[in-house]
Amino acid sequence: MTEPIDAIPTTYAGTRFRSRLEADWAITLDGLGIVWEYEPELIVLPSGTQYVPDFWLPEVGTWLEVKGPNTPRREKATELGKARACHCTGTCSCRWPGGELVLLGWPSHRSPNRPGYRARYGHAWWGAAYGPSAYLTECPSCARAHWVTLRRPWRCRGCRASLGATPRFYSPAEQLIRFGEGGSLASAHVDEDMRQLAEEERLAEAGDDDGW
Ligand SMILES: [Zn+2]
Numbered sequence: 161m162t163e164p165i166d167a168i169p170t171t172y173a174g175t176r177f178r179s180r181l182e183a184d185w186a187i188t189l190d191g192l193g194i195v196w197e198y199e200p201e202l203i204v205l206p207s208g209t210q211y212v213p214d215f216w217l218p219e220v221g222t223w224l225e226v227k228g229p230n231t232p233r234r235e236k237a238t239e240l241g242k243a244r245a246c247h248c249t250g251t252c253s254c255r256w257p258g259g260e261l262v263l264l265g266w267p268s269h270r271s272p273n274r275p276g277y278r279a280r281y282g283h284a285w286w287g288a289a290y291g292p293s294a295y296l297t298e299c300p301s302c303a304r305a306h307w308v309t310l311r312r313p314w315r316c317r318g319c320r321a322s323l324g325a326t327p328r329f330y331s332p333a334e335q336l337i338r339f340g341e342g343g344s345l346a347s348a349h350v351d352e353d354m355r356q357l358a359e360e361e362r363l364a365e366a367g368d369d370d371g372w
């Protein structure tokens with residue numbers, strides 16, 4: 161049986177990952193300036209199942225389970241997300257606002273027809289293992305990039321400061337977060353500007369056609 165390309169052990173930043181996909185996620189986290197630990201802990205879930213999540217993001221209280229085509233099962237991540245979510249009644253007093261977050265990290269979106277920059281690896285694609293959708297945002301106080309849900313109050317999971325009245329929440333569907341090549345949130349801004357420019361040009365061209 162041939163080894164699927166996804167399961168090739170890959171060394172990055174002195175860490176040996178089980179797969180290239182996991183290494184690409186580490187590169188992506190590094191680009192975003194997010195501190196990570198790889199497989200730091202064996203967790204016994206409430207069901208008694210043992211589980212070693214792929215990444216713990218210690219500054220923002222988030223787990224990331226990488227899910228390639230050969231690892232479709234997500235039950236453990238979902239159970240962990242449910243167990244570690246906020247169960248406070250009233251004001252949240254969890255160590256992390258809203259409790260610990262558990263994300264699933266999938267292989268990249270590819271978007272060859274997008275205007276402007278074309279990422280080598282496409283764009284980061286993630287989802288919440290349990291509970292409401294997770295969006296990437298940047299804290300205006302500590303500048304940490306991290307994932308949050310839209311549940312209010314909107315607070316930084318790193319420093320607990322307010323995210324402000326109009327935070328920018330990045331959805332994976334926007335395809336602005338470059339995957340596997342160290343793309344930063346700054347490059348997401350650039351990609352967004354380029355996309356808007358392309359859209360304005362398209363509209364301007366469409367406007368020219370109206371006279372005909
Ligand atoms: Zn809570």
Ligand SMILES: [Zn+2]
Nearest residue numbers: 299302316319
């Ligand atoms: Zn912060």
